Amino acid sequence: MSETLFSSLNHARSALSSWRCCYNYHRPRSGLGWLTPAEFAQTVNPRRVAVLRSRNVSAPQPAATAADAATQNRWSELKTLWLSSQA
Template sequence: GKPRMIVSDNGSEFTSNAILQWADRTKVDWHYIAPGKPIQNAYIESFNGRLRDEFLNETLFSSLAHARSALSNWRSDYNDQRPHSGLGWLTPAEFAQTLNPRRDAVLRSQNGSAPQPAATETITATKNRWSELKTG
């Protein structure tokens, strides 16, 4: 489903007419953080830093399919395997289950909630721990 609210900085990707019209049309609230105050969006700034440092800067993608598969592996590790100090050393999936147990079924679903798979088989260009296709 759609989000109730989007919190963003004032980057051009979040101030375009198209995205603002979509938010208005779908009745999604929009909140901008104050310029120069990334601490107001600390959780996503932390996540973006980890995604960039652990994954994007370490992986050379050979195709869109490879990028999707590798990102799926990284996301699975981040959400299902790795404990987070800010969540009392639970994984995000474990923490989400404490908030809404029914939602856990969607988080653990191999197919997710998307209408079709986001990733296909990996075509490896350079290997790192995120670029290997994990099954099972």
């Protein structure tokens, strides 16, 4: 079993960054035709990726808009519950 004790958050970030670089750029995978993940990513159809991107943001537009944040608080929720229980 491989274990690492990190002495600080910066030590953990540095070690994980090194591991991620090695994993994605220097270690070929048999499941990817003996390519590294980075090399394999270059072979994926780039047109599909472009379709998923939006011009302004990376996420799709929401189906519904959020309610006014000023009215969304615990007091208004309790008041609504109390009024509905009185009916």
